[in-house]
Amino acid sequence: MRTGDFDPQENDDLVDVDLYASTEPQVTIPVYKRNQAPEGLATRRQLRAMGLSIRGLEVVAEVETRGPKNGLLYEIAKAKPVRPMTLAQEFALDRAMAARQTCPECRRRFYGCLKTSLGICLECHDGTPVHRSSYINAPADPKAA
Template sequence: MARRIADLWDPKGERHDVPTYPWGLAPDGLATRDQLVAMGLRPRGGAVAQVMWFSRLSPEPRFARLYEIAKATPPKPRTPGQIASLAAAMRARRTCPECGEVKPYCLSTSLGVCTPCADGFTTAA
């Protein structure tokens, strides 16, 4: 089957069960989840359409769901407990279990320890 952009044009949703537009041709007022996040918004409600495009990575067309910008709202603010929990989780990801130092970077999961400990350059604590 030849790859044609015309195959992706389905604004009534007859072929793809949901209104479908080629990349860059979606009507105004619709955005992908990533575009909404860049605007500081979160989608509310289900996807109303999709955008499709062809990629060299896959023989099948790729797609992204589209949400109405008018229904999107700002995310809920995090509670102090959520902020403390996230800070503790990040501190745990940066703490080396071997030397106990809190590093300014997250430790590699493949090594399980900080780079100096993995290389054997640590001094006795």
């Protein structure tokens, strides 16, 4: 073997490096059984029900659930109030909901969303009568003008 050629038995200073490994230390968080989480911790949905947001919060623990994923727990004391919705956001949300609740054929807006499999209300689909209390506004009558 020539000088300068690689010989693995002679070079003991080589290190195997994983380029994709995290450089931060692995931190483990506590996992609690269902309904066993300590006071002061809440899930995202529980925080939202209290009018609080998880923005800027870090996960402090997990709670076991029936499903494949565990629920993440956040500190209630560090949670911030939910920002109020602007008028533009409220208007956009109302337009989106109106699109889901309005029958394209009879133009009635229902209180609930229409079935996406049908795309129209039941009365327009198969003639099933719709009760007056199930929709918000009556269709505009073109003959009334």
